[in-house]
């Protein structure tokens with residue numbers, strides 16, 4: 001024991017340990033101080049201005065061009081990859097208003113056209129309410145518009161259109177914590193043959209219309225819409241920070257607003273996080289004389305959620321072993337009720353080492369000025385690009401199975417809080433709730449017409465900062 005102490009003493013005196021630790025923590029501190037809130041917010045604004053950025057559309061191409069420019073200005077030589085073709089849509093413009101009675105003229109606001117709705121010329125229609133597929137009466141619909149209190153399933157949509165409905169107004173009655181004055185956005189079958197458009201409207205507007213119809217009021221609407229449904233190739237943007245070995249980590253986010261809405265939180269916030277990390281690492285290497293990292297980092301903005309990551313895997317099928325890990329951002333722009341940073345998913349054994357590192361970072365920095373107030377790992381939720389790299393999906397893609405740690409960092413998941421049992425052995429010291437469970441925070445604007453900066457990323461910009469700091473510090477520890 002005494003000998004060990006002497007060795008440590010000699011190492012310290014000879015200067016071998018302190019500079020190493022000092023250099024690392026100095027880089028971490030420096031990284032923390034370089035994260036720019038203003039830049040993170042501005043990037044979200046710039047991306048949201050491009051529209052819904054759906055892969056393969058003009059809006060998606062414009063957003064990819066913004067990402068390319070930004071990465072070039074940081075000193076990268078980014079590549080833009082055209083993914084395979086898929087059927088895409090863009091909602092060019094629409095109009096929907098209550099015509100009669102006049103007193104309800106301003107009732108519908110923040111409505112949104114469902115994905116893959118066809119174009120329709122302006123017309124005025126009488127509105128009726130339909131409760132369920134069993135409640136459809138051709139005579140009462142009478143080639144008019146129909147109000148429903150749910151998103152139309154394939155079956156309901158077909159039955160309504162078969163019965164003569166020419167336009168559908170849909171609201172989601174079951175959500176008490178979201179969509180009161182704004183619309184949850186739905187997507188129809190991925191087809192250019194859908195016969196009639198669907199307008200998603202807010203809960204309050206939907207309920208009011210239902211009441212009026214229930215009291216026998218004659219309600220008529222006027223509407224029109226212009227959409228484009230054509231094949232297109234999503235554009236994925238990749239920038240590489242070259243490492244010493246021929247292996248790499250992926251830091252990524254989906255670049256489209258998969259709901260078809262403005263998508264500030266989901267997922268311009270994540271894209272902004274990836275860009276900010278790319279900028280900082282490039283600058284840190286320049287300013288701080290950091291050597292090239294042990295492994296490369298590929299910063300990737302997927303043109304289309306799931307679709308582009310799947311195509312990337314197919315393209316790199318023979319060299320998947322080179323991917324040492326995937327760190328995905330999805331929704332780091334708001335967390336309605338907590339100030340928590342989540343690292344998912346701790347129920348996947350191959351994620352153990354990577355998530356332990358994130359958990360340590362979470363615990364070390366929790367409560368410090370400029371950092372998160374809570375953090376935790378959580379069980380798998382699915383539904384985002386990190387899952388494309390896990391065995392189940394690799395199997396689905398029919399590529400050789402490789403064990404790639406693949407995690408997602410976020411501050412909100414769905415449209416209401418969700419509490420679940422914590423995975424055994426994963427209670428975090430940085431979690432303030434019951435140690436045996438974990439509650440995922442939510443966004444009231446999830447997949448909605450008002451997922452715009454003023455309600456999400458401008459309201460809680462600290463969330464993006466936390467995401468960038470946690471991933472940045474973890475990468476410094478992994479790669480330098």
Ligand SMILES: [Zn+2]
Pocket residue numbers: 254258266267330331384
């Ligand atoms: Zn998302």
